[in-house]
Amino acid sequence: IDAEYLDISVPQKAYRVESYRSRGKVSKSLDASLRTYFVNACDFVNPTPEGDAVNDIAQVSDRTFLAKATPHVLDLYGGVIAKVLCRSGPVIVSDELPNGGYRLVIGYRQRSTQGFYSAMSDLYHYYSMYSSRKYVEQFSNGVTIISLYLDLAKHAKKLTHSGAGSSSTSSNASPVLSAAIPHASIDECVAQIKKEASLLFCIPNTPFQTLFKTGELSVQEAVYANVGWIFAQHFLNRLGSEYATLAEILDPNDATDVEVLAKLKKRLRQETFTRELVLDILLRHRELIKDLYAHFAHVHYVSADSGSAVSKVADRLKADLHVSLSMTRLQDQEPLSSDELRLKITRVTTNDHDAMVMRALLDFNEHVLKTNFYQPTKVALSFRMDPGFLPAIEYPTKPYGL
Structure with a gap:
């Protein structure tokens, strides 16, 4: 999805993504969920905004997104867009949801990074978190916004580092950074993800990515x-x-x-x-x-x-x-x-x-x-x-x- 759609998106040809994770499992014998991805070409209200229209979310949005978004989401995204247009790096904000989870919103300029969408998945998985929903919205002013709805995994993997590559699982374990931190709250995990997202933005893929995915090395x-x-x-x-x-x-x-x-x-x-x-x-x-x-x-x-x-x-x-x-x-x-x-x-x-x-x-x-x-x-x-x-x-x- 990154290489085929997101990394190449520009105002003239952009793609938005919606992803959903099933609440149930694939089967009684397989402890895995089903995730679906919907990719659509963007249809912007104003494909070539100028002047004040560049900062107007009602002008630069995709029509489907505009029809579904709540006033709160439009206000949140509008604020992120305004900050992205004033800087070169990513803008990262989060807010707590009524169900106890978190929404993490990351805005950045189109084509300013590569493989970032999948790299973020590796990052929150490292902290034994999962996303129930993921959205990638493109805007005709050259801004991309990723929105992740995060919560703790019910059976979080506890990482240990007694030896290279060693790991064990515990049904009651909380997400951890290393064996030095046996328990961490969702607030701490989200705060750390926000910190480390900027590292992934700069270098989303390295030859050491596999060691990060398996928990042998942290992002840093x-x-x-x-x-x-x-x-x-x-x-x-x-x-x-x-x-x-x-x-x-x-x-x-x-x-x-x-x-x-x-x-x-x-x-x-x-x-x-x-x-x-x-x-x-x-x-x-x-x-x-x-x-x-x-x-x-x-x-x-x-x-x-x-x-x-x-x-x-x-x-x-x-x-x-x-x-x-x-x-x-x-x-x-x-x-x-x-x-x-x-x-x-x-x-x-x-x-x-x-x-x-x-x-x-x-x-x-x-x-x-x-x-x-x-x-x-x-x-x-x-x-x-x-x-x-x-x-x-x-x-x-x-x-x-x-």
Whole structure:
């Protein structure tokens, strides 16, 4: 549905989606529900709005949606549309329903993300929630709105991380972020989903998506692993001291020597650690990824979410703000220091290649000065870095910033 209809939608050719989940089960022997999807081409009231009509939901809506929507929904969507048109990133709001569930509404500009609809399903499933109804509405002013009606699954899956890939089920378990949070309320889960939706908006699909779907990594850990994968590809020092010695011996003024050195450098960088090899190493060391993420998060999540001073905590308590699920996990999990991580990487990895890749993620952690990783509104991930980790032989002129 994402690739065929939603990702390609533009005002000139857009598709709306309605999805419903059955209340009963498929059969007595199969504990599964039936979900139906209805996809329709949009028929806008005003296909080419101009001026004030751009912000008028009665003008930019699909006729079928306009006929079904209640005044409250029109008012809610109208407010989301107004905010989307004023920014580049997603707008995420939620409200509690009379039945105890939640409605999560996400607005964004058309074609500003890909695979987001299915990625959101993976996200709320991770927290053992389900959607009774899902709607995707398109508008002729270039806005898409996803509306999810969420509630707790009756038989929530409880995730444990005693070993890679291990899991168990409990009929009374509440949705959890990890074993560090054995119980979480629907309010906490929805609040965390709202926080993590912006990460999925930026990077909805990664090679680590399967680990997220199975609950082995959280959204934040999976996205962090993807960032580390990209970082390692670019900045692993793979030339070594032998290359430096050879560079000193050869004549930098000799065109032939320079060409040979350039070819050797290219071969060392491309063939020693391919994209596939780096990815395979990361996938094999999931527990190290979790440790490295905790090391990263204890610096940047705390400063982004609750301030870096103890006084900020008191201010939050006075304001009666609830600590997020991910913050609760970080508070319950004592992170390893850089030295402890280096020792663990050496102990856990079985060869030099694995150790180099995992140490590259630690280098990344130690040189990030600032990031928007935990900011709720963003369209891309950004990291301001101290360039001190760059090897002098490859970067003879040290950049001011990276």
